[in-house]
Amino acid sequence: MSNSEKKRLMKTRKRINQKRPHFTQFESWRFDRIKDHWKRPKGVDNHMRQEKRGWPKVVKVGYGGPKAVRGLHPSGLEEVMIYNIADLALIDPDTQVARLGGSVGIKKRIAILNEAISQGVKVLNPGKAKDLIESEQPEPEPEEEAPVEDEPDEEEPVEDDEKEKSE
16 A cells, blocks of 8 residues: 555545544433443334434444554554563564553663664653653753853942932
């Protein structure tokens, strides 16, 4: 698939996603015990299953996006889950990006991020590890020039007797 074709399909996917309704479980708006997620309505007399007017939409094939760009990150790159440094070797930086697993701790995150930076791989969710890496690197200090001593014009202290005379 060419790059221009991929961009076109990504735009199409974005437009479809904006029009797609929020699919919800039947009567999740009515009862707190029913979660607001999709579950197919199955009742014999269920209005949603019968697709009656005025009831929420039901999931159908027509709401899907283009198959070629399904599952891609909005940047158009494929996401790859990373759990250790060895997993980074499998990534192609031109077509893939890394997403760190939730179970990866801060120490290993820092090690993976350092390796990803050296390989030129983009990491989607660096978390606090990115801040720690930036704080560890010493910032280049600007060269200081010889301090120029500008002496501020100081007024001579006025004595109390002179203040009274001027008033």
